[in-house]
Structures are given as structure tokens and as C-alpha cells.
Amino acid sequence: MSAPARTRPMAPPRPADPHAGLPANAIGRRKSVLEIVTLYVFVVVPFLALAAVVPAVWGWGLSWLDVGLAVGFYFATLLGVTVGYHRYFTHGSFKAKRPLRLALAVAGSMAIQGPVVQWVADHRRHHAFSDREGDPHSPWRYGTGAGALLKGMFHAHLGWLFERRKTNAERYAPDLLKDPALVMTGRLFVVWAAVSVFLPALIGGVVTGTWAGAWSAFFWAGLVRIALLHHVTWSINSVCHVVGDRPFVSPGRDRATNFWPLAILSAGESWHNLHHADPTCARHGVLRGQIDISARVIWAFEKLGWAWNVKWPDPVRLAAKRRVPATTGS
Template sequence: MALTDRRTASLSPGGTGTEDRVAPTPYDGVSPFPRVDPADRHRVPRWQLAATAVVVAFPLLALAIAVGWLWGSLVGPIDVILAAVLYCVTGLGVTVGFHRGLTHGSFTPNRPAKIAMAVAGSMSFQGDVIGWVATHRRHHAFTDRPGDPHSPFRFGTSLTGELRGLVHAHIGWLFSSDITPPARYAPDLLADPDLRAVSRAFPWLCILSLALPLGVGWAVGGTLHGALTALVWAGLVRVALLQHVTWSVNSLCHMIGRRPFRTRRHDRATNLWPLALLSFGESWHNLHHADPTCARHGVDRHQIDPTAAAIRLLERLGWVRNVHWPVPGRLETRRQA
């Protein structure tokens, strides 16, 4: 965007990028990010919610049906177990490492933990660690306003605009020529030789992410068939599922769900409970935007947050320190009346 080329968002101390000291762009009701009355922000037609739910649920339903039909022939218990293990390792690499740790500074990892999390996150096929962090910090600096790389309100708040925006926020932004400069949004990562090395190794880590299930499938099954089914399910399907879950936080978690906490003006981040487990707690997105450096996103009762549990374990092991756990008084000041 030409607009972001002419403006610089100030990063808060520590490079978290969660504070934007740039004057808000005035909206005139016609621009792609029009000013919307808070009371009208989430009055989405029920049929639109149902259509969105079908789009999100269908791939998961198709996967479940495929597993049932193909069990014992094209998918077996080793494939499922390996897929689940790699999904958790790479997913937590993104949520613990890329997101809460490196982007927002929710904790300070020791060097081995930092490198391990960066490597695991890179194996998710979601981009190199420095580029990922830079893009997400920019998202926080301009949430749902001009400059946000993947806001679903890019094309306005009309029905057509929101449908176009949903596609853009979910996957369309990946094909945009609007590049986020790491030198502006992630200078601290660029200054870290370990993270620069992991960033350069990104293509090789993607190959490793597929080679691991292929090799384990061959070693356990002893046949080419076993190697290929492991590659398909624990490699390709696992990568695709995790990608779409992550992209759904970008898209659905700014359009559908509850907003119990106040966020900055125009920031429409929501909590979407059906994605909580698959996203490792990232879909408690409203609290995250209300208090970005908080290490736990699911702060209310019955809100599952596996990422926070992983951070707690790492803290007890002594691998991370200075964890920013929720402060009740601070949360209450941000809760909607």
C-alpha cells in the first residue's frame, strides 16, 4: 500500500509492535475502512454466518469422512498419530514461539528454547520467522484500518465488501504485492544471528517438515505405501489444516464471535470458541488485541488455551522467564461494561 510506504508505526519498547502512535486515518464512509458505529459492527446476517460456518467446517468434515472410508487402506493409526504429533509441534512453534514469544514478548526464552521454537514454527509452512513476526506486528499497529495487511474490512463493510474482505483476510493477502519491511517492524529479530540463520533455513525446514513423516512412515511401516500415506496425512494434510486454522484467526476472528474486552478504535477482534482447541487458544483473539503482551489469551472460565499451558510448562522447566501472566485488575479495566 502506498499509504504505509509514507507512514511509520512506532514500536513499543522491546519491539512488540503493539502500540501505534500514528494518527488514525480519517474515514469518510466510502473508503475501504469506513467508520462504523460500535453498536452496528457485528450485526451480521444469520445466513451469512451459516454460509461461513459451512465453508470452514466442510474441509474438516471431508477429512473425517475420508479417514472413516480409507481406514486400513490409505490411512492407518501411525499416520494419524504422526500427524497429531507434528501438528502440535509445528502449531505450538507458531503460537508459543512466533506469536506470543517473538512477536509480542510475552516471555523471554533461553537461547536453545528460542531456536527450537523458531525452527518448529518454520516447519509449519507459514513463512520465515522474521517475515512472520514483521507482518503480525504491522497487523497490530494498524488493526482493521488502512495499513493492516490482512483485515477482512479492507473493502468496506457492505455485504460485497465483507465477503471480498473475508477471502482477502483468509488467503488473498498472501498473494499481495504489499510487502511488510522487516527493518521497520522486526529490527530486533534482524539483529539476532540465531533468528537470521533460522530465517535463511526456512526452505530447508519446510523440506524437513515433509521428510520427517516420509522417513518415519517408511521406518515403521517398512514399505513405500506406508511412507507415502504418512507423507500425505502427517505431511500435506497436516500442513494444510494448520495453515487454514491460522488464517481463520486472521479472517473469522475479526468478523464472527464475542467481544468481551475493549480494543482500540476500529479493532474488531473477536473470541471464536469453536477454533480454540485447533488453534491452541489463539482464537481467544479479542483478549489478545485488548492486552497483546499477555501470555494467556483464554482468561475466562472454560476457555481452553493450550499455548498458555505450554508456556507454563516451559516456565517451570526454566526455559522461559519474565512471563506476562494475566493481571486480574488490568483485565477488568479492559472488560466491556
């Protein structure tokens, strides 16, 4: 009797050992109980707040102050991740003066997606093993069937956060570990998370002079804003490796895509195909009509003299990475 057909190599099923294919020193220590509890609190509570949006609006609505605070904190913390954690700390798309470097680390921490060093280690590992064994959050890890892909997208979107073993930061982010200020920023992560959640409430309370104003700002600009930010950025891991177009060739089994509906909410991160084709490029939206807010912010930093050696798109390199459209013979 012949052996059963194997899953296509582009999207292998999950191995018995979830860390198969990794170097021996790629995985670090297990997460502590406190880290697991904190993770559940900062993931589940904002999500419940997001689920409560409709009845909340039906009950008492929201004010323009709530909207302003939510939008302001959303983009400040989002850019801390996209410009800071991602394009600067992970990929070195530009160099930054010390005050900007630390400000980006704090702003990224306030997005409540983990301390900067661990975030960078996870993301560098993602690029090293994109969409194959060893990738911490590939939606293709279980296979290509509908059920396997659905399970994989949940893992890529959210489930991977609850893995008990950490990526080894000594292997994937040794440069950041040499910076005592960044290490201290990571140790104060819970403080920055608390500031992110409660500062909008403080501002709302002071401006309105009421507890109702403080509660409203806490709900909208604190919990709901964090939940929306989480799910938009997590969608880059899940949706942007399954749905969308791929105008550029990315290496190996990588299946990163461009997904335009998230371009504004993700500040340009959803132009994910170009990013995986050219990871150090400071601009991800390089084609006509591709809005990239993060790139514009980096441009402003450069003009102000706060950033330099920005790795802007190179036309020759981009042309070499463009996917050649398939043609039919005559």
C-alpha cells in the same frame, strides 16, 4: 445534488493505493519470483491434499501411525507459531533461554507460514493498523456490505499472502534482525519446510518398512496436516475479526473477536479479542472455561526454568478492559 454517502469510518473501503496510511518505510522490497512460486507450492499443494481426503479415506483409510504422526506434527508446528512466532517473538510475552528460542524459531518455520522475521514484521504491522488502512489482512478493508465483507474475508484468510510487496522488517522487527541465528533460520526456511513435509514420510516408512507406509504418512501427516494447520491459523485473521464475541475493549477500530470452536485446534489463539485488548499477555483464554493450550505450554516452560518473566494476566488490568454491558433505563 448531494454527495453519495461515505462508508462508515470503522470499516473503510480499500483505498486505490493498498499501502495508503502506512509510514514511508513500512513496505520493503518486492517478493522474488522464487518466493512467489514457493508460496504457491506450499499453499496450493497441501490444500489439494485436504480436498482429496474423502476419496483417499474411501480408497484405503489411514492407520493409527498416520493419526499419531499427524497429531504430533500438527501441535508441534502449531505451537511453534502460537508460542514461538506469536507470543514470544512478536509480543515478548516471556523471555526464553537460547536453545528454546532457536527451537521455537525452527518449529514455527516448520508450520510453513514464512520465515520468523517476516512473520513477526507482518504481525506487528497488523497490530499497529488493526482493521484500518495499513493492516495487511483486515477482512473489513473493502467495506461492510455482504459482498465487500466476503471479498475481505478471502483477502484476510489467504489473499494477502500473495501481495507482491513485503512488510519492511527493518522497521517492524529490527530486534530480530540483530540475531544472526534467527536470520540464518529464515534463510533456511525452505529446508525446514521440506523437513516438515518429508520427515513424517521417513518415519512412516521406517516404522512400517514399506513404501505404502511412507506414502500414507506423507499424505496425512505431511500434506493434509499442513493444509489443516494453515486454514486454522489463517482463520484467526479472517473469522476472528468478524464472528464471535468481544468481552474486552480493544483499541481504535480493532474488531478482534473470540471464536470458541477454534480454541483447541488453534491452541488458544482464537481467544483473539483479549489478545488485541492486551497483546503482551501470555494467556489469551483468561475467562472461565477458555482452554488455552499455548499458555499451558508456556507455564510448563516456566516451571522447567526454560522461560521467565512471563507476563501472566493481571486481574486489575483485565477488569479495566472488560466491556461494560449495555443497560436500559427504567
